[in-house]
Amino acid sequence: MYPDAVTLEPAVSARSVVRGVDIASPGCSVKDSFADLDLVGDGFEVLFEAQWIHRPAGAPMPEPDAEAAGLEWSEVADAEELAAWEAAFEGGDGSGGDRTFRPALLRDGIVFLAGRADGRIVAGAVASTGGGVVGVSNLFGPAWPGVLGAVCARWPGLDVVGYEHGEDLETAVRAGFTAIGPLRVWLRPNGTGTVLAQ
Incomplete structure (x- = not known):
């Protein structure tokens, strides 16, 4: 990873x-x-x-599609939620042994965002701050509209950056990002x- x-x-x-x-x-x-x-x-x-990719602070928020519109977003708060987030990220039930995302990552400056449908995590991302920007990574599910809403609410005034490729890059561009270099x-x-x- x-x-x-x-x-x-x-x-x-x-x-x-x-x-x-x-x-x-x-x-x-x-x-x-x-x-x-x-x-x-x-x-x-x-x-x-x-x-x-780069999205300036204050850029208009993207309109969520029907799938993304029904999600409830929150920050992952503890080790149990983080395990559920990781299981959703990996597309499984969490019964695998080793964890990639350890609870020690739940600290200032790093936020795991979870999008839930009927209480179950179906989308998410990791947001971290540094250098005057918010970096977004590890997106899964119909995440961009909800992630941007959560990021902009928590860190208003900061640009959002990351990297994507393929269809994920196209989705990011539709969400207001610009590709700025390979x-x-x-x-x-x-x-x-x-x-x-x-």
């Missing part, structure tokens, strides 16, 4: 990125925030490409520990 490294500026050398991560373990990943790295020679594959996520699936390109 989370990369081993994230580039914070463009034109970083592939060598410096690879030196800073554990390539011996399977699943090593890098978020290439500017889509300008070439890690193929180091055994990585492109997991996906996406676009950074990013790429790389995965090194084999974990051989051998760097192929120096």
Whole structure:
């Protein structure tokens, strides 16, 4: 779910990125925030490409479709609710063993939003603040209208950012976001520990 490294500026050398991560373990990943790295020679594959998105504070709220209009939105308050949120996020009943989203994440600056229909979580997102913006991630279900309403109510005056691709990008654009630049996520699936390109 989370990369081993994230580039914070463009034109970083592939060598410096690879030196800073554990390539011996399977699943090593890098978020290439500017889509300008070439890690193929180091055994990585492109997991996906996406676009950074931005929505200015005060932009008009999108009209929810019929499915989204009936949802009740609230913040996840405790570990039990977080487990239910994660089960809905994963599309299951929560009976899987390991948790990705630990209760320690329920702290200032990070908010799990849950959209409920008939008391059951059917949509959600994670919102976090930093750098004068609200970052939105991990959306699922018919989420954008409700998420934006909750985010704008909790943090009025802050721009909203994130990244999306495919149909999710189209949905975000319809919700008032603008695509502002590419990013790429790389995965090194084999974990051989051998760097192929120096």
